[in-house]
Amino acid sequence: MSASRDRILAAAQANKPDELPLPEVPLFGGDATAERFASVLAGIGGTVVWLEGLGSLVPTLQQLFPEARNTASPLFRGTVPVDAQTSTGILAEIDLAVLPGEIGVAENGAVWLPEANMLHRALPTITQHLALVLDHRRIVATMHQAYAQLPGTGGYGKFVAGPSKTADIEQSLVIGAHGARSLVVLLY
Amino acid sequence: MKVALFVPCYIDQFYPQVGIATLQLLEKLGVTAHFPAQQTCCGQPLANSGCERDALPIYQHFVQTFQDYDYVVAPSGSCVYHVRKHFDKLDQTAAVQHVRGAAYDLIDFISTVLKVDTLPGAFPHKVGLHLSCHGQRGLHQANESEMTPVRDGQLRRLLASLDGIELTHLNRNDECCGFGGTFCVSEAGISARMGQDRVADHVLNGTQVLTGSDMSCLMHLEGIVRRAKMPIRVMHAAEILNGVVA
Amino acid sequence: MNHAIRADKFLLDADRTTWHDETLWFVREKRDKAVYGVPEFQELRELASQIKNHTLSRLDLYLQEFEAAAQANGVHVHWAADAAEHNAIILDIIRQQGATRVVKSKSMLTEECHLNPYLIQHGIEVVDTDLGERIIQFRDEAPSHIVLPAIHLKKEDVGDTFHTHLGTTKGESDPQRLTEAARQHLRAKFLAGQVAISGVNFAIAETGGVVVCTNEGNADLGVNLAQVHIAAMGIEKIIPRLTDLGVFTRLLARSATGQPVTTYTSHFTKPAPGKEMHIVIVDNGRTQQLGRPDFRASLKCIRCGACMNTCPVYRRSGGHSYDFTVPGPIGAILSPNIDMKKHASLPFASTLCGSCTDVCPVKIDIHTQLYKWRQVLGEANEIPASKKWGMKFMGRVLASTRVYGLGGQFARRALRLLPHGLTHATSFNAWAVARELPAPPKQSFREWYAKQPQPAPQPQPKLPA
Numbered sequence: 001m002s003a004s005r006d007r008i009l010a011a012a013q014a015n016k017p018d019e020l021p022l023p024e025v026p027l028f029g030g031d032a033t034a035e036r037f038a039s040v041l042a043g044i045g046g047t048v049v050w051l052e053g054l055g056s057l058v059p060t061l062q063q064l065f066p067e068a069r070n071t072a073s074p075l076f077r078g079t080v081p082v083d084a085q086t087s088t089g090i091l092a093e094i095d096l097a098v099l100p101g102e103i104g105v106a107e108n109g110a111v112w113l114p115e116a117n118m119l120h121r122a123l124p125t126i127t128q129h130l131a132l133v134l135d136h137r138r139i140v141a142t143m144h145q146a147y148a149q150l151p152g153t154g155g156y157g158k159f160v161a162g163p164s165k166t167a168d169i170e171q172s173l174v175i176g177a178h179g180a181r182s183l184v185v186l187l188y
Numbered sequence: 189m190k191v192a193l194f195v196p197c198y199i200d201q202f203y204p205q206v207g208i209a210t211l212q213l214l215e216k217l218g219v220t221a222h223f224p225a226q227q228t229c230c231g232q233p234l235a236n237s238g239c240e241r242d243a244l245p246i247y248q249h250f251v252q253t254f255q256d257y258d259y260v261v262a263p264s265g266s267c268v269y270h271v272r273k274h275f276d277k278l279d280q281t282a283a284v285q286h287v288r289g290a291a292y293d294l295i296d297f298i299s300t301v302l303k304v305d306t307l308p309g310a311f312p313h314k315v316g317l318h319l320s321c322h323g324q325r326g327l328h329q330a331n332e333s334e335m336t337p338v339r340d341g342q343l344r345r346l347l348a349s350l351d352g353i354e355l356t357h358l359n360r361n362d363e364c365c366g367f368g369g370t371f372c373v374s375e376a377g378i379s380a381r382m383g384q385d386r387v388a389d390h391v392l393n394g395t396q397v398l399t400g401s402d403m404s405c406l407m408h409l410e411g412i413v414r415r416a417k418m419p420i421r422v423m424h425a426a427e428i429l430n431g432v433v434a
Numbered sequence: 435m436n437h438a439i440r441a442d443k444f445l446l447d448a449d450r451t452t453w454h455d456e457t458l459w460f461v462r463e464k465r466d467k468a469v470y471g472v473p474e475f476q477e478l479r480e481l482a483s484q485i486k487n488h489t490l491s492r493l494d495l496y497l498q499e500f501e502a503a504a505q506a507n508g509v510h511v512h513w514a515a516d517a518a519e520h521n522a523i524i525l526d527i528i529r530q531q532g533a534t535r536v537v538k539s540k541s542m543l544t545e546e547c548h549l550n551p552y553l554i555q556h557g558i559e560v561v562d563t564d565l566g567e568r569i570i571q572f573r574d575e576a577p578s579h580i581v582l583p584a585i586h587l588k589k590e591d592v593g594d595t596f597h598t599h600l601g602t603t604k605g606e607s608d609p610q611r612l613t614e615a616a617r618q619h620l621r622a623k624f625l626a627g628q629v630a631i632s633g634v635n636f637a638i639a640e641t642g643g644v645v646v647c648t649n650e651g652n653a654d655l656g657v658n659l660a661q662v663h664i665a666a667m668g669i670e671k672i673i674p675r676l677t678d679l680g681v682f683t684r685l686l687a688r689s690a691t692g693q694p695v696t697t698y699t700s701h702f703t704k705p706a707p708g709k710e711m712h713i714v715i716v717d718n719g720r721t722q723q724l725g726r727p728d729f730r731a732s733l734k735c736i737r738c739g740a741c742m743n744t745c746p747v748y749r750r751s752g753g754h755s756y757d758f759t760v761p762g763p764i765g766a767i768l769s770p771n772i773d774m775k776k777h778a779s780l781p782f783a784s785t786l787c788g789s790c791t792d793v794c795p796v797k798i799d800i801h802t803q804l805y806k807w808r809q810v811l812g813e814a815n816e817i818p819a820s821k822k823w824g825m826k827f828m829g830r831v832l833a834s835t836r837v838y839g840l841g842g843q844f845a846r847r848a849l850r851l852l853p854h855g856l857t858h859a860t861s862f863n864a865w866a867v868a869r870e871l872p873a874p875p876k877q878s879f880r881e882w883y884a885k886q887p888q889p890a891p892q893p894q895p896k897l898p899a
Contacts, residue, residue, distance in 0.1 A: 002512070002513050004513045004514060004515040004519060004717075005513035007515055007717075008497075008513055008515060008669065008715070008717045008721060009494045009497060009498065010494075011717070011721035011722075011724075011725075012493040012494040012497065012669065012721050012724060013494040014725070015721050015722070015724040015725030015730075016490060016491050016492070016493050016494065016724060017487075017490065017491050017727065017730065018491065019488075019491045019492060020484070020487045020488045020490075020491045021484070021488060022484070022485065022488040022674060023481055023484040023485060023488070025481055025485075025677060025678065025680060025681055028474050040694060043694075044693065044694065044697075084706065084707065088625050088659055089625075091659075092621070092625055105695075107472075107684075107694060108684075108693075108694030108695035109694065109695075110695050110699065120658075121654075121658040121706055122654070122655065122658035122659050124654070125651040125654040125655045125658070125698075126624075126655060126658075126659070142680070142684065143679070143680040143683045143684050143695070144677070144680035144681075144684075145680075146680070147676055147677045147679055147680045148677060148680070150676070152641070152676075153641060153643055153676065153701040153703050154701075154703065154704075155507075155703055155704035155705070155706065156658075156700070156701065156702055156703060156704070156706070157700075157701050157703075158654065158698055158699055158700040158701060159683075159695065159698070159699040160697065160698060161693075161694070161695045161696070161697050161698075161699075162697050163697070164649070164650055164651040164697060164698075165649050165650070165697055166565045166566075166613060166649060166650050167582070167649075167691070168564070168565040168566035168569065168582065168583070168584055168613075169565070169569075169584070169587075169589050169592050169609040169612055169613065170457065170587075170588060170589045170592075170609060171457050171460060171461065171582070171585070172589070172609035172610075174609050174610050174613040176613070176614070176617065177565060177613060177616075177617065177649065177650035177651065177652070178563065178617060178620060178621070178624070178650045178651045178652045178655050179650065179651025179652075179654065179655060179697070179698070180651070195879050195880070197832070197838070197842070198872075199879065200842065200878050200879045200880055201842040201845060201846055201874075201878050202846070202872040202874065202875065203872065203875075203879075204875050204877060204878055204879035204881075204882050205875070207879035207882075207883075208879065208882060211883075223879075223880070223883050225835070225880060225883075225884070226835040227835070228831075228832045228833070228834070228835060228838045229832040229838070231829075231832065233825075233828065234825045234828055234829055234832075235805075235809075236786065236805065236808065237808065237812070237817065237821055237825050238781075238782075238808035238809055238810075238811050238812030238813075238817045238821075238825075239812050239817075239821075239822065239825035239826065239829065240809045240812070241809075241812070241813070242825050242826050242828075242829035243829060245829060245830075245833035246829060246832045246833050248833075249832075249833050249834075249835075274805075321785070321786075321787035321788055321789070322788075325787065325788035325789065325791075325792055326788060332792055333466060334466070334469075334744070334789060334792035334793050335469075335476065335792065336470065337466070337470050360459070362789075363746055364746045364785050364787035364789065366746065366785060367785065368784070368785030368786060368787070369785075369786075370821070371782070371784070371785050371786075372864075372865060373864040373865055374438060374782055374821070374864075375437070375438045375441065375747070375782070375783060376438070376864035376865070376867055376868070377438065377441055377442040377445045377867075378438070378441050378445070378747050378750050378751055378783075379785075380867060380868030380869065381445055381451065381750050381868075382746050382747075382750065382785075383868070383869070384868065385455070385750075407872055408869065410870075410872070411865070411868075411869025411870045411871065411872070412868060412869050414869075414870040415868060415869055415870045
């Protein structure tokens with residue numbers, strides 16, 4: 001191991017204060033309704049669309065994204081098969097990715113998306129449009145409950161809250177920075 | 189109840205009427221305050237400039253001057269905050285601890301110790317309340333916009349109880365005025381700009397009389413108002429309250 | 435060159451100062467709205483503060499726990515004592531790949547270490563992919579804010595820059611169209627990137643994973659398309675448990691921009707099969723700060739920028755007036771630890787109003803630390819000599835009742851008798867540049883009081899003989 005490692009650890013040990021307690025974090029309460037989730041998501045540029053059931057997924061998508069030519073999804077047969085080995089060039093042409101979300105967070109409109117649901121790690125951000133399919137019973141109130149329910153973070157996973165955005169030019173909000181230009185959460 | 193009046197150095201020299209109003213207002217509220225003549229300053233100007241060590245004799249002088257009083261009342265939250273917070277540099281003798289706890293801003297004293305929230309009297313003017321940071325954030329005399337949208341506080345309540353008064357609704361309720369002690373000369377450009385912006389908020393929203401409980405902020409704001417010849421009168425809250433209470 | 439001089443330059447353009455102040459105040463207002471909406475927000479601040487305090491008190495242990503977990507995840511862990519070692523490690527990793535094209539998402543640490551110029555000097559193309567950072571990279575400027583790096587620029591400035599570098603139409607200043615141009619430009623860079631460098635918002639000791647928060651998605655896009663991911667983190671980014679993120683993710687974006695959460699909260703724990711992930715853990719003065727009891731709490735910072743947005747000085751002087759990677763109040767307490775002489779004026783660039791402390795999501799006592807740095811600087815003779823000796827003189831005067839009374843009389847008389855042009859001469863009276871001096875009264879309070887009938891007997895103060 002490097003000399004710097006030992007020096008840093010020794011200095012941290014020598015300079016740290018006496019041990020202070022680690023607090024227990026309560027789960028807190030909060031509104032865990034789909035209505036709250038939908039209104040918060042709308043406030044950050046996303047949209048909630050209700051599905052009558054998973055059976056109506058494909059027709060709903062056709063209605064929402066009539067222009068989408070290159071689609072990828074583990075939930076139905078998209079036009080582009082994507083897996084972890086798919087080349088960057090093919091990924092770059094995806095118009096719409098439809099991926100299953102695991103947990104929704106009502107307080108901030110975020111959806112937990114684990115690697116296992118992504119087909120390829122880059123897909124959720126490189127696709128022009130992203131649709132996440134979520135069981136409305138998996139909506140929790142806050143991030144505390146969300147993390148408490150996560151079995152782990154796997155190799156890679158993320159909370160996605162709305163479409164990619166930036167306000168780096170004069171604080172003007174622009175939707176569609178580098179990632180998906182739009183985000184729809186399909187609740188069933 | 190033995191109450192001493194602490195009149196900060198700049199009030200003593202430049203705003204004697206504020207010291208007088210403080211004394212008279214306390215008298216009307218049933219408190220006879222005594223002014224120990226040997227008092228000088230709390231030492232804050234030195235300490236805020238990085239010369240805390242040079243301020244220690246001033247701290248000691250302050251404690252010696254006021255240690256035998258139950259309360260030390262000053263028309264300046266900033267000085268009181270300094271005594272309470274930064275006299276921790278002294279050996280914490282019983283006298284030092286007592287004086288730190290006994291120091292009160294005038295409005296805090298009226299609200300917390302005398303438990304007076306309303307006053308009889310009329311002041312039919314549009315009044316803009318300047319919250320001094322040390323009184324508000326340091327001594328918790330008013331709500332902070334960092335924590336809550338509710339604009340409430342000791343002086344706001346006292347003023348609101350006066351007949352005919354209208355309190356200005358500022359765009360920025362508790363932005364610093366930019367005085368900052370020696371900051372006002374070491375960063376004169378920013379200090380002036382902050383003061384100008386603060387006054388502009390009052391002008392925009394119709395303030396006729398600009399008041400507060402900390403004369404140091406008001407000295408700075410008054411300097412800007414007078415330079416720009418704005419139609420705003422600057423008064424310490426003690427002057428307003430003493431003027432209306434019979 | 436001190437902060438006041440640089441601030442005065444910024445103030446010369448009064449309209450731009452107004453715009454800068456109002457733009458950042460708008461962010462502060464968005465933050466307020468988000469904060470008011472969470473009833474337990476103050477409780478969360480306290481929890482975050484305690485978690486960070488606890489972590490610092492076991493920092494060496496958590497760093498080792500983190501390292502072991504990361505290595506078990508197949509991640510390469512490197513340690514850098516300072517900026518030079520950080521830069522050398524990263525260059526080495528890039529060279530081992532035979533790579534020349536690097537995409538980078540936002541990392542204040544790499545700014546602090548001046549990584550970009552170092553890599554460029556060694557023949558590596560480094561593209562900053564955060565929009566704000568790309569803008570200032572084109573302009574060869576430093577970020578003026580840690581969350582909003584290009585907040586000192588107006589859209590017309592960005593339009594000019596993009597016209598020069600991206601060929602957008604001259605005069606185009608619509609943020610939507612400028613952002614689209616950057617999207618197209620950076621997509622090509624992402625697709626070609628061989629190595630992706632990211633910062634780290636949180637490093638979880640328990641899992642060995644790192645969390646990166648962005649709104650644009652640039653970290654995810656860069657990392658997941660490149661062969662190698664290098665995450666650079668300061669030692670203070672550690673948190674103990676995965677569930678602690680419940681606290682920090684609720685605080686970070688609300689404090690920073692008023693969003694309920696960043697668009698992407700990405701957990702990078704293991705490299706994708708066939709790819710590489712490296713984490714560079716950096717000290718660069720942090721363990722020294724840990725050893726300063728008055729200042730170690732500055733290491734709790736989660737880089738939300740709220741103290742900048744609320745600071746009335748920062749809003750009117752701009753981030754570049756601080757001449758340090760991290761500007762604003764938090765920068766003013768971090769910078770003297772790095773170079774006390776160079777940054778001696780920063781702890782004085784504050785009125786000590788305390789708003790920074792009250793917005794800080796991890797409850798760093800920023801304004802108290804500013805005050806304490808002033809004392810350290812005073813003791814180290816890093817304050818102007820005129821101020822130092824003036825204060826020594828004042829100290830003697832104010833510790834003596836008699837000398838004080840005489841001095842005050844003299845000052846008032848001088849103010850009354852001297853002509854306005856002399857008392858308000860701006861060359862030696864900074865007060866008078868924009869303010870009138872108080873109208874000097876005929877008598878002081880104490881002179882008035884001495885003439886009043888004395889009240890009932892009062893205690894006789896004990897004064898030294």
